[in-house]
Amino acid sequence: MASPQQTMGKTYMPAELLIAHIVKIHASISNLECLRPSKPVNSLFTQLVKLCTLPSSVDVQCLPADVQRMRESLIRQCGQAEGLLELEFSTHLTKLPHPMSHLNLFPYYTNYVKLASMEHQILFESGMVQPKRVAFVGSGPMPLTSIIMATDHMKLTHFINYDVDESANILARQLIAMDDDLEKRMEFKTCDIMDVKEELGSFDCIFLAALVGMSKEEKVGILGHIRKYMKGGGILLVRSANGARAFLYPVIEEDDLHGFEVLSIFHPTNDVINSVVLVRKPVY
Numbered sequence: 001m002a003s004p005q006q007t008m009g010k011t012y013m014p015a016e017l018l019i020a021h022i023v024k025i026h027a028s029i030s031n032l033e034c035l036r037p038s039k040p041v042n043s044l045f046t047q048l049v050k051l052c053t054l055p056s057s058v059d060v061q062c063l064p065a066d067v068q069r070m071r072e073s074l075i076r077q078c079g080q081a082e083g084l085l086e087l088e089f090s091t092h093l094t095k096l097p098h099p100m101s102h103l104n105l106f107p108y109y110t111n112y113v114k115l116a117s118m119e120h121q122i123l124f125e126s127g128m129v130q131p132k133r134v135a136f137v138g139s140g141p142m143p144l145t146s147i148i149m150a151t152d153h154m155k156l157t158h159f160i161n162y163d164v165d166e167s168a169n170i171l172a173r174q175l176i177a178m179d180d181d182l183e184k185r186m187e188f189k190t191c192d193i194m195d196v197k198e199e200l201g202s203f204d205c206i207f208l209a210a211l212v213g214m215s216k217e218e219k220v221g222i223l224g225h226i227r228k229y230m231k232g233g234g235i236l237l238v239r240s241a242n243g244a245r246a247f248l249y250p251v252i253e254e255d256d257l258h259g260f261e262v263l264s265i266f267h268p269t270n271d272v273i274n275s276v277v278l279v280r281k282p283v284y
């Protein structure tokens with residue numbers, strides 16, 4: 001089997017070697033009792049993220065069926081572990097007197113800062129400057145994207161966060177409760193995004209979190225629903241994945257975006273995981 005090579009200071013991993021490592025990690029994760037944060041869980045997911053952010057020639061569109069099945073299982077495991085990690089930290093932070101001054105305790109806080117800055121830059125370059133109303137779909141118990149966007153980039157914008165999980169919204173509201181500015185500009189609504197209709201037409205920009213729609217079919221169904229109800233000329237930012245990062249999150253291809261005008265697709269090469277796909281609903 002080919003061995004790893006060094007390119008630009010990063011180990012380039014031949015696809016078959018990378019996949020062999022990922023298959024082994026998936027097997028170890030599958031043997032874990034539960035995916036709540038713990039030493040073994042943290043260590044396996046840290047190894048997995050390191051591997052998946054290495055330069056490689058992996059193309060998940062051409063995986064053998066058994067590896068594709070493993071990938072789908074791994075994406076669900078990653079989603080579950082991410083949700084449990086956010087739940088753990090949000091529960092801990094909301095017990096502190098000023099949760100907002102301790103957000104950086106979250107292990108992936110700097111990744112979210114970089115991702116939000118990247119997403120704001122992409123929106124700014126597409127002409128979406130200081131939107132009035134933004135929706136974040138799948139905000140979770142640690143709604144870092146909305147918080148960082150509202151605090152650092154969109155200081156006049158009103159954010160409506162949708163999450164199907166009421167316990168996530170209860171924690172998210174507690175997280176921002178001590179911040180007067182965010183309290184006024186941020187709402188958390190408990191519902192499946194598939195049940196939100198006319199209100200989607202009130203947003204200048206909608207973010208769709210990577211973990212909303214865990215299979216291609218589910219994601220495409222959600223995209224079609226949002227497109228149906230969002231306003232003409234409205235912008236949708238879809239988080240996707242590329243290369244080996246596609247073992248962690250679902251991938252959105254251009255042909256999953258029929259009916260939208262694709263404005264840009266950005267694949268990060270640093271430690272940010274998600275790709276950013278920006279689309280607009282045409283004004284008929």
Ligand SMILES: C[S@@+](CC[C@H](N)C(=O)[O-])C[C@H]1O[C@@H](n2cnc3c(N)ncnc32)[C@H](O)[C@@H]1O
Pocket residue numbers: 082083086137138139140141142143144145146162163164165168191192193194209210211212213
């Ligand atoms: C764990 S969070 C990750 C988002 C992350 N906090 C961020 O700022 O980008 C993803 C959330 O999506 C929510 N979710 C999944 N499917 C959904 C759906 N169909 N409608 C609304 N929320 C959904 C889950 O309940 C979960 O809390």
